[in-house]
Amino acid sequence: MKGQESMERVWKQRGSALLLGAAVLLAMTGCSGQAASGEVIQSPPQETVTPPPAQEEQPPQTSEEQEGTDVKPSQEEEAGKPAEAAPQEQGTSEQEEIPAGLDLEVVAEPASMAVLVNKQHKLPESYEPPDLVFPNVPYLLPEKSERRKMRQEAATALEQMFAAAKADGIQLAGVSAYRPHAYQKDLFNRYVKKDGLEKARTYSAYPGTSEHETGLAIDISGIDGKCAASSCFAGTKEAIWLAENAADYGFIVRYPEGKEAITGYIYEPWHMRYVGVETSKAIVESGLTMEEYFGIAPVSSQNP
Numbered sequence: 001m002k003g004q005e006s007m008e009r010v011w012k013q014r015g016s017a018l019l020l021g022a023a024v025l026l027a028m029t030g031c032s033g034q035a036a037s038g039e040v041i042q043s044p045p046q047e048t049v050t051p052p053p054a055q056e057e058q059p060p061q062t063s064e065e066q067e068g069t070d071v072k073p074s075q076e077e078e079a080g081k082p083a084e085a086a087p088q089e090q091g092t093s094e095q096e097e098i099p100a101g102l103d104l105e106v107v108a109e110p111a112s113m114a115v116l117v118n119k120q121h122k123l124p125e126s127y128e129p130p131d132l133v134f135p136n137v138p139y140l141l142p143e144k145s146e147r148r149k150m151r152q153e154a155a156t157a158l159e160q161m162f163a164a165a166k167a168d169g170i171q172l173a174g175v176s177a178y179r180p181h182a183y184q185k186d187l188f189n190r191y192v193k194k195d196g197l198e199k200a201r202t203y204s205a206y207p208g209t210s211e212h213e214t215g216l217a218i219d220i221s222g223i224d225g226k227c228a229a230s231s232c233f234a235g236t237k238e239a240i241w242l243a244e245n246a247a248d249y250g251f252i253v254r255y256p257e258g259k260e261a262i263t264g265y266i267y268e269p270w271h272m273r274y275v276g277v278e279t280s281k282a283i284v285e286s287g288l289t290m291e292e293y294f295g296i297a298p299v300s301s302q303n304p
Helices: 002-037 063-067 152-167 181-195 237-249 277-286
Strands: 172-176 217-222 251-255 268-274
Touching: 152 172, 152 237, 152 251, 152 268, 217 237, 237 251, 237 268, 237 277, 251 277
Parallel strands: none
Antiparallel strands: 172 217, 217 268, 251 268
16 A cells, blocks of 8 residues: 555656646747737847938039139120120121112221211121220120220220220220121121011111221220110210210210211210211211211111
């Protein structure tokens, strides 16, 4: 009996041990299953790498900025006048066809300081002023612009006139002087396409009939450029000074007020034409236009 009881105890102890081991194993298995099926295992946070800021792109410099040229905006464009087209290569081998209705006479002495160029009198097609130079005066144009040029005699007179004005407390600036024939041709054709021939001729000159092509004409404003090539220039201290003193240096106001029917153009107190001191004084004292002074028929009586 004692032996049998000892064996039963041993089996009970082993059974308890087995049950305990099974319980432990079941508990471990149950926890693992819960973790696999219910618990969300998060990955460690990733390091955020902020890229360096992109370098701001700088706009390319213009040729004027690279050369350090002080370029002011076109005053004619600001005044609401049609902007001028970019000049093309000078000279042309093609004969220009004169539109029907334009009665143009080619002047015999285009290099004369008193040459009359208007809506009826045209420079020779191939004419280029022989002695163009850059006057040493302030301009509203870029430094190397060809439209700063004037013929030597006119340029010298312009320098003297600007110096005299400055001595009187008036600071002047050139707006536009010489225009190559090709430039005027492109400009005029652009206006014709926009407004038609008749209207274009009320504010622009047919190629060869622009005084700017002679190298003897220049548009002038005050040094600040206000009212340049605009009707508001009339009555300014600069316009008054020019009207009173320009003749002493060989210049006249080419398109004076009240003479529109004679010249064919509106009053332009900024448009100065060099004709030489003797002729300029005679014209101003007579109160006549160049057309009247030289006995030429009024422009608008034939070509309004």
